Amino acid sequence: MERHDSCSEWPVERQHEDCLSESTQERCPVNFPVAVVLPAAGSGERTGLSTPKQFCRILGRPLISYTIHAFERVCWIDNIVVVVAKESHDMMADILHKYNHTKVKIVEGGPTRHRSIFNGLLAFSEPGVGPKLQKPKVVIIHDAVRPFLEEDFLLKITLAAKEQGASGAVRPLVSTVVAATTGGCLDYSLERAKYRASETPQAFIYDIIYQAYQQCSEAEFQFGTECLDLALQHCGTRAQLIEGPPTLWKVTHKQDLASAEAVIKESLSQSACIISGECTETQNLSIWMKNCLTAAGMRVDAIPNTERSMTLSASRNVIKLSVNSSDFVEIREMMKRCEESKDFLLYPVIILWVFLNVSDQVSLRQENDEASTIMNLAEEAKKINIFLYCVQLRYSKVSTEWERTVNRLCQLTMALIRDRNAAFTGQMLQA
Amino acid sequence: MERHDSCSEWPVERQHEDCLSESTQERCPVNFPVAVVLPAAGSGERTGLSTPKQFCRILGRPLISYTIHAFERVCWIDNIVVVVAKESHDMMADILHKYNHTKVKIVEGGPTRHRSIFNGLLAFSEPGVGPKLQKPKVVIIHDAVRPFLEEDFLLKITLAAKEQGASGAVRPLVSTVVAATTGGCLDYSLERAKYRASETPQAFIYDIIYQAYQQCSEAEFQFGTECLDLALQHCGTRAQLIEGPPTLWKVTHKQDLASAEAVIKESLSQSACIISGECTETQNLSIWMKNCLTAAGMRVDAIPNTERSMTLSASRNVIKLSVNSSDFVEIREMMKRCEESKDFLLYPVIILWVFLNVSDQVSLRQENDEASTIMNLAEEAKKINIFLYCVQLRYSKVSTEWERTVNRLCQLTMALIRDRNAAFTGQMLQA
Structure with a gap:
C-alpha cells in the first residue's frame, strides 16, 4: 500500500x-x-x-x-x-x-x-x-x-x-x-x-x-x-x-x-446467500425464494454449492436448501468455515436449513432422532456465534397451495433473519 | 361515582x-x-x-x-x-x-x-x-x-x-x-x-x-x-x-x-397466567414453570382451570398445559373470551399451548394432522389479535434431562412472550 x-x-x-x-x-x-x-x-x-x-x-x-x-x-x-x-x-x-x-x-x-x-x-x-x-x-x-x-x-x-x-x-x-x-x-x-x-x-x-x-x-x-x-x-x-x-x-x-439492537439487526438483514444444491426441486425453490426475498428488499445471491473460497460470514445469512435427507456433513463444514473467519465473534451468522419434503416416506422415529441431532448441532453452533434454524416444507402439486407454502417460508426466513433470536435455534419450523 | x-x-x-x-x-x-x-x-x-x-x-x-x-x-x-x-x-x-x-x-x-x-x-x-x-x-x-x-x-x-x-x-x-x-x-x-x-x-x-x-x-x-x-x-x-x-x-x-416497540413489549411481558389442568403431571410442570419464570422477574399466576369470570386478556400471556391429547375446544373457548373483551385489538394476547408427552404412542399421521389443525387455528386467532404458539416436551425420568427440558421450555416461553412475533404463530416448537 x-x-x-x-x-x-x-x-x-x-x-x-x-x-x-x-x-x-x-x-x-x-x-x-x-x-x-x-x-x-x-x-x-x-x-x-x-x-x-x-x-x-x-x-x-x-x-x-x-x-x-x-x-x-x-x-x-x-x-x-x-x-x-x-x-x-x-x-x-x-x-x-x-x-x-x-x-x-x-x-x-x-x-x-x-x-x-x-x-x-x-x-x-x-x-x-x-x-x-x-x-x-x-x-x-x-x-x-x-x-x-x-x-x-x-x-x-x-x-x-x-x-x-x-x-x-x-x-x-x-x-x-x-x-x-x-x-x-x-x-x-x-x-x-x-x-x-x-x-x-x-x-x-x-x-x-x-x-x-x-x-x-x-x-x-x-x-x-x-x-x-x-x-x-x-x-x-x-x-x-x-x-x-x-x-x-x-x-x-x-x-x-x-x-x-434494531439498527444492528437491520444492518445484518440486508442480504442473504441461498445455496440451492444441484437438484431441480431445490433449484426451483431457490428461484422462488430469491424473487420473494428480493421483493421484500433483500439482496440475494443464489449459488448451487458453497465454494471453498467463499467467506460465509460475509453475507451473515446463509440459506441451505436440502431435499428429504439431511446432510449434516455440509452444515458442519459451513460451521467450520464461519469459525475460521477472523471476525466470527463480532456478529452472529445465521444458517437457515430448509428441508423440502417431496415424499411422505419418513418414519416418526427417524424424525425424532433427526430433531435431537439438529438441536445438539445448534447448541454447538451457538457457541461459535452461529444461529442454526430449520424450516421444513412439503412440496405440493396444487399450485395455489405451493405458492402459499413458499410465501410462508419467506415470511419465516425474514422473521428469523431480522429477529436473530438465540432462543429459537435448533427448532424445526413448518412453512 | x-x-x-x-x-x-x-x-x-x-x-x-x-x-x-x-x-x-x-x-x-x-x-x-x-x-x-x-x-x-x-x-x-x-x-x-x-x-x-x-x-x-x-x-x-x-x-x-x-x-x-x-x-x-x-x-x-x-x-x-x-x-x-x-x-x-x-x-x-x-x-x-x-x-x-x-x-x-x-x-x-x-x-x-x-x-x-x-x-x-x-x-x-x-x-x-x-x-x-x-x-x-x-x-x-x-x-x-x-x-x-x-x-x-x-x-x-x-x-x-x-x-x-x-x-x-x-x-x-x-x-x-x-x-x-x-x-x-x-x-x-x-x-x-x-x-x-x-x-x-x-x-x-x-x-x-x-x-x-x-x-x-x-x-x-x-x-x-x-x-x-x-x-x-x-x-x-x-x-x-x-x-x-x-x-x-x-x-x-x-x-x-x-x-x-421494545418499551411496549416489555410492559406486556411482566406477567403470565398458567392454566395447569387437573392432572398431576401438568400441575407439577406448572410449579416448575412458575418458579422459573418468577426467578426471571415475571409475575405468574397458576390456576387449574379458566374460570368463566376471568378476563384472559388482563394477563396478556396465557400458558395452557395439556397432556398428550390436544383439547381444541378449550383453546377455542379461550379465543372467544379474549375476543369478547372490549380492548382485545389494543395489544396482542399470547396463548402458549404446552404439550407434555408422557408416552410415545403418537403416530406420524396424527401429528401431521394436528400440526395443520394448529396452524389453521393460529391463522384464525391472529385475525382477532391472539398469537397462538405451541411447545411440546417429552417427560423424562432422568432428573437432569427433565430439568434441562423444563429450563428450555421456560427460555422458549420468555422468548415468545417478549418477542411477540406474529411470524412464529402456529409453530410447534420443541423444548
Missing part, C-alpha cells in the same frame, strides 16, 4: 484491510497519525440498569466493542485509548481479548468526564504502565455509547480538525431548549434554529486539546461537559461544526439499547 | 372505569373539564420512512392509537382533538373506528405546528363540521409521537396549569447546546445545567392559550415551536416547568420506533 508520506511520525506499514481508501481504489486520504480517546468510565445511571450502558450486551456483545470496532476497521486510525473506571479494567481487558481488539490500550478513568478524557490524552504524552503510545497529530474524542460511525464522517471530522484545530459533530435540536427561573418557571426559550446539539465524534490537533486540558480550572474539570469549549477558552480555537447523521445518537436510556 | 362538582360545565356522569381515582379508592382529583389537543399533521420526514411516524405500526397498531389510548383511559379527560393533515383524515377515521376511540374528534391541520394546534383549539370555540365541543377549563397539548404517558404525570401538569395558567414537561439536556457562527464554527456553548429540553405534555388554562394564539404574529405561526413561549409573550403567563420521566421521549427517527 503506497501513501503520500509527509509526516515523519507516520508508520510506513499498515496491515488493516477494509479501509475506505482501498475499497475505493484511492490513496489513503489521511497522511498523518490519528488516535482515538474513548471515555467509558461512566456509571450509566440514566439507563436504570445495574450494568453501565457501555457494557450492556447487544446480540451477546458489549456495546463498547461495537464502538471500538467502528474505529478499528479504519486503516488510518492507529491507536484507541479506552478510559474505564478502575473496577471495570478486568472486564474491559476480557472484552479486548475476546473480540480481538488489537489497537486498544486501557487507561484508568477519573471522577468526571473531563478528568477521564485528560487521562486518556496523557497516555500519548507521559510514561505510564507499559510503552508510551506514539503522539498523534489529530486525536478523535468520542463516546463509547455511540456505536454507529461511518468512516467518511470520521474523515470529515479529522480533516477539519487538522485544518482548523478542532471540529465536532452537531445535530439539529429535537426539542426547544428553555431556561428556568429559580422558582422552576419558564424564564425564556431559545430560538431552536439558532442552536445545535453538540454530539461526538469531536477531533482536535493533539497539542491544542492537550494544552487546553493543562490549563483547565478545577471548576471546569468538575462541571464542564464540552471539549470544544475548552479549546475555545484556553487556546482560542474555534471548532468547525459539522452536521452528523442521525445514527450518531447516544445510548442514554434503557430503551436506546433496543434502538441500537 | 361521586365527585366534588364545582364547575357547572362539568358533566355529571362519567363512564370510564380504569381511573386512577377509582383504583386508589379516592375521589376524582380533577373537578373541572379537561381536554386534549394532539397535533399529528407532521410528515415525519426525519424517520426516513414514507409513512408519517405517528401512523407507523407497532405490534400492528398505529403509534397514534397508543397515544390516544393513554389519554382516553383517564376518566377526567373529556375530549381529545386530533389534528391531522387533510390527506390523512380518512386513515385517522379508520383508526378511531377500528380501535374504538370514542372520545376523539378529528380536525384538519394547518401548514405549521402552531397553525395545527390553533385549529385544534378552535374546535372548542367555533362551530365547525359537527357539534361544537364543550370548552375545557384546562387543555393539554401533546405530541402524537410520545405514546408513553402516565396518569399521575398528566395530573401534575393539569393541576399546575390550573393554578399557574400554564405548565410543561421538561427533561435534562442529553447533549450540550452550542451556537454557531455564520461560518459554521463554534460561537459559544451553553452551560448544560442551566437549561432544559422542553417536551410535552404541556397544559394551559384554555382561555390563556386561546388568547395567546389569537395574538400570534405571522412569523410566530410560521417559525415558532414553543407553546409555553406564546403564553409568556402574549399573556405574561410563566409556565411551571415539571421534570418528566424519560419515557416521555419523542419518536423522531426510525430507530425510535424500535425503542417504542
Whole structure:
C-alpha cells in the first residue's frame, strides 16, 4: 500500500484491510497519525440498569466493542485509548481479548468526564504502565455509547480538525431548549434554529486539546461537559461544526439499547446467500425464494454449492436448501468455515436449513432422532456465534397451495433473519 | 361515582372505569373539564420512512392509537382533538373506528405546528363540521409521537396549569447546546445545567392559550415551536416547568420506533397466567414453570382451570398445559373470551399451548394432522389479535434431562412472550 508520506511520525506499514481508501481504489486520504480517546468510565445511571450502558450486551456483545470496532476497521486510525473506571479494567481487558481488539490500550478513568478524557490524552504524552503510545497529530474524542460511525464522517471530522484545530459533530435540536427561573418557571426559550446539539465524534490537533486540558480550572474539570469549549477558552480555537447523521445518537436510556439492537439487526438483514444444491426441486425453490426475498428488499445471491473460497460470514445469512435427507456433513463444514473467519465473534451468522419434503416416506422415529441431532448441532453452533434454524416444507402439486407454502417460508426466513433470536435455534419450523 | 362538582360545565356522569381515582379508592382529583389537543399533521420526514411516524405500526397498531389510548383511559379527560393533515383524515377515521376511540374528534391541520394546534383549539370555540365541543377549563397539548404517558404525570401538569395558567414537561439536556457562527464554527456553548429540553405534555388554562394564539404574529405561526413561549409573550403567563420521566421521549427517527416497540413489549411481558389442568403431571410442570419464570422477574399466576369470570386478556400471556391429547375446544373457548373483551385489538394476547408427552404412542399421521389443525387455528386467532404458539416436551425420568427440558421450555416461553412475533404463530416448537 503506497501513501503520500509527509509526516515523519507516520508508520510506513499498515496491515488493516477494509479501509475506505482501498475499497475505493484511492490513496489513503489521511497522511498523518490519528488516535482515538474513548471515555467509558461512566456509571450509566440514566439507563436504570445495574450494568453501565457501555457494557450492556447487544446480540451477546458489549456495546463498547461495537464502538471500538467502528474505529478499528479504519486503516488510518492507529491507536484507541479506552478510559474505564478502575473496577471495570478486568472486564474491559476480557472484552479486548475476546473480540480481538488489537489497537486498544486501557487507561484508568477519573471522577468526571473531563478528568477521564485528560487521562486518556496523557497516555500519548507521559510514561505510564507499559510503552508510551506514539503522539498523534489529530486525536478523535468520542463516546463509547455511540456505536454507529461511518468512516467518511470520521474523515470529515479529522480533516477539519487538522485544518482548523478542532471540529465536532452537531445535530439539529429535537426539542426547544428553555431556561428556568429559580422558582422552576419558564424564564425564556431559545430560538431552536439558532442552536445545535453538540454530539461526538469531536477531533482536535493533539497539542491544542492537550494544552487546553493543562490549563483547565478545577471548576471546569468538575462541571464542564464540552471539549470544544475548552479549546475555545484556553487556546482560542474555534471548532468547525459539522452536521452528523442521525445514527450518531447516544445510548442514554434503557430503551436506546433496543434502538441500537434494531439498527444492528437491520444492518445484518440486508442480504442473504441461498445455496440451492444441484437438484431441480431445490433449484426451483431457490428461484422462488430469491424473487420473494428480493421483493421484500433483500439482496440475494443464489449459488448451487458453497465454494471453498467463499467467506460465509460475509453475507451473515446463509440459506441451505436440502431435499428429504439431511446432510449434516455440509452444515458442519459451513460451521467450520464461519469459525475460521477472523471476525466470527463480532456478529452472529445465521444458517437457515430448509428441508423440502417431496415424499411422505419418513418414519416418526427417524424424525425424532433427526430433531435431537439438529438441536445438539445448534447448541454447538451457538457457541461459535452461529444461529442454526430449520424450516421444513412439503412440496405440493396444487399450485395455489405451493405458492402459499413458499410465501410462508419467506415470511419465516425474514422473521428469523431480522429477529436473530438465540432462543429459537435448533427448532424445526413448518412453512 | 361521586365527585366534588364545582364547575357547572362539568358533566355529571362519567363512564370510564380504569381511573386512577377509582383504583386508589379516592375521589376524582380533577373537578373541572379537561381536554386534549394532539397535533399529528407532521410528515415525519426525519424517520426516513414514507409513512408519517405517528401512523407507523407497532405490534400492528398505529403509534397514534397508543397515544390516544393513554389519554382516553383517564376518566377526567373529556375530549381529545386530533389534528391531522387533510390527506390523512380518512386513515385517522379508520383508526378511531377500528380501535374504538370514542372520545376523539378529528380536525384538519394547518401548514405549521402552531397553525395545527390553533385549529385544534378552535374546535372548542367555533362551530365547525359537527357539534361544537364543550370548552375545557384546562387543555393539554401533546405530541402524537410520545405514546408513553402516565396518569399521575398528566395530573401534575393539569393541576399546575390550573393554578399557574400554564405548565410543561421538561427533561435534562442529553447533549450540550452550542451556537454557531455564520461560518459554521463554534460561537459559544451553553452551560448544560442551566437549561432544559422542553417536551410535552404541556397544559394551559384554555382561555390563556386561546388568547395567546389569537395574538400570534405571522412569523410566530410560521417559525415558532414553543407553546409555553406564546403564553409568556402574549399573556405574561410563566409556565411551571415539571421534570418528566424519560419515557416521555419523542419518536423522531426510525430507530425510535424500535425503542417504542421494545418499551411496549416489555410492559406486556411482566406477567403470565398458567392454566395447569387437573392432572398431576401438568400441575407439577406448572410449579416448575412458575418458579422459573418468577426467578426471571415475571409475575405468574397458576390456576387449574379458566374460570368463566376471568378476563384472559388482563394477563396478556396465557400458558395452557395439556397432556398428550390436544383439547381444541378449550383453546377455542379461550379465543372467544379474549375476543369478547372490549380492548382485545389494543395489544396482542399470547396463548402458549404446552404439550407434555408422557408416552410415545403418537403416530406420524396424527401429528401431521394436528400440526395443520394448529396452524389453521393460529391463522384464525391472529385475525382477532391472539398469537397462538405451541411447545411440546417429552417427560423424562432422568432428573437432569427433565430439568434441562423444563429450563428450555421456560427460555422458549420468555422468548415468545417478549418477542411477540406474529411470524412464529402456529409453530410447534420443541423444548
